Amino acid sequence: MTALRAARPGSDTSGGDLAAFLAPRAVAVVGASPDRARSGGRVLATLEATGYAGAIHLVSPSQDRIGERPCHASLAEAPGDIDLALICVSAERAPAAVRECGVRGVRAALVFADGFSEPSLGDDLRAAIAESGVRVMGPNTVGSRDVAGKVFVTIATDIGQTQRSGPVAVIGQSGGLTLYFGSARLRDRGVGAKYVIDTGAEFDVDAAECLAWVVDDPEVACVALILEGCRDGRRLMAAVELATARGKPVVLWKTGRGAGAAAQIASHTGSLAGDAAIFEAALQAAGAIVVRDEMAFVDALSVVAAGRAPKGRRLGVVTPSGGYAIVTLDAAERFGLEVPAALVPPTAEQSAALRPAHFANPLDVYALFGKGRRSFEAALRWMDAQPVDAVAIWLSYACMTGHVQAIVRDSLADFVAASGKPVLCCGLTTPQFEAELRDLGVVWFREPTRLVQALGLVAPRARPADVSETRTSAGHPAGPDFVGRELGRRDLGVVAGEAARTRLAGLAALPHVATWPVASADDAVARQREAGGPVFLKLEAPGLAHKTEAAGVVGPVGADSVADAYDRVAQARARLGDPAAAIVVQPREAGVELALGAFVDPAFGPSVMVASGGVFLEILNDTVFAPAPVTADQARDMILSLRGAPLLLGARGRPRCDVEAAAAALAELSRFIAAHADDYREIDINPLMVREEGRGVVAVDALIVARSQSS
Structure with a gap:
């Protein structure tokens, strides 16, 4: 049997604690049962059938013996040191069992029960974990297994099938998916797993901690992750970086690819930054191999587990x-x-x-x-x-x-x-x-x-090449499943117009277009004459997130249409019911339209986005996300990864655009959101006009969603 591994220096939780889950020297089955249809009977039968070499203690106040093994009325009566308690009781009784583990000195517990979506039960279990100091995997987990070490602390029903040990460590948050695709389907492809771990609802131990632990095992050559989400995205990124730095590829399949953003989203960035978008982008940046479906997951693992990933893409x-x-x-x-x-x-x-x-x-x-x-x-x-x-x-x-x-x-x-x-x-x-x-x-x-x-x-991901050829969306962190939503509304948390430009004025790499407030049609005509070309007239009001949906943008118009355009915007102001809303004039800017976004993700923290499209942003869904801050080189790679990148690079005889200036703007915005994550939830620069090469960029519109209405 695998020896209990010592704690690793520098871990944010001791390796010994996770060794208690994955290589325990003695286990206690709390809620043991002779009935194999019950979790307390099934886990006991599994331990015995798979040849577990450690001590097994049974705890059941209603049984004297199960088979040849004595039962103890409580965990306190069980003899010897116990590394791991297998909690096979109902959700209502699980918190008390965890507290008993703390009193008994058992440092780790697997909680198989579900039903903790009931707030009071969930709160009670979390309190028990905090009070007892016991490390807990679950609840709602099927358990874990070390196939080579013959440690099957699991209630899974596939144990009767031949188990194949191999170089993969599989970590998932869904027992069904983890066992089927991370074990059974891999076995069909001749790929064995050293570890198969279901972290369940992750009240305590999470996938990041398990990943950081298993990569220390010399028998593990690669890791498979099947995740719905995470509590701490930066910590998960660090674990992926640790694995890849040690030459152990990580294959990630993120399930639950809906938009997943908050119900009230004021910015384009927020509507596009669904859970999967930044999740995949962040972990890909950390070195993970990101797949989008179950068969790609199995296929990619089949290649990396065999050690046959190529060194290039030829x-x-x-x-x-x-x-x-x-x-x-x-x-x-x-x-x-x-x-x-x-x-x-x-x-x-x-x-x-x-x-x-x-x-x-x-x-x-x-x-x-x-x-x-x-x-x-x-x-x-x-x-x-x-x-x-x-x-x-x-x-x-x-x-x-x-x-x-x-x-x-x-x-x-x-x-x-x-x-x-x-x-x-x-x-x-x-x-x-x-x-x-x-x-x-x-x-x-x-x-x-x-x-x-x-x-x-x-294969190693190639840096985006500076060539004007068509690019596909394969591998992009966001795709057509991140659909925008109707945003033309007033939102008092939104900082727009002159107030937004003022807050962003210190970003030297992100200049804003000249903007003149006008009080009449005559003022508008004079400003158009001063601009010397077509102009836009726009309505700007506190809380007006998107002017187009409110019919608050007219243009471009020339000299003979400016007065009429002013009247149309004034009518939109009247419909808005805010006579103090400003009407402004902006000169038309030439170039290719991008959108820059910054936001604070609940799991990954400050993040940035670049997208093609201006007003068509949410229709095109051509987006790339990354954790912030990014360097100018990283920002350039993001921009050149867009499907619309050829438009910036001179496709079909167009003039090349100032990609370097766009990259500098995105990098500076990323630094800004990283520095002001406590102040702002979301920032939109849309559109950012990328002028011809050497002429820089200019922000045409800006919108900020503050952390509070008073900020």
């Missing part, structure tokens, strides 16, 4: 089918992989072995096995010489036959050992042969697109 393709080559090329473009042109010519031997193949990438060889092992090995060696980081091989259904299996197995055994590049095969074969290849370090897929998607997820 893919070599070997196929006997032109159709597979086309599908793979399409998938590579979709998931951000490069299929580079071949640079190294074939040797005479390779040409002879593969004649009449056209030596290109993808390498399409009609009779790939026509000359037996000779032709297949020639194709592999030639592709290995090209500038590629991984090799994908389409085998169709050829490996359903024994003689082709022998060719592939023997050839790949030599090739994988000599090359060192990840090899992934695709097609149909038998489970036995797939297992043989897995032992060689070859990962098998049935569908080419899923193979390429998995590589696209686990």
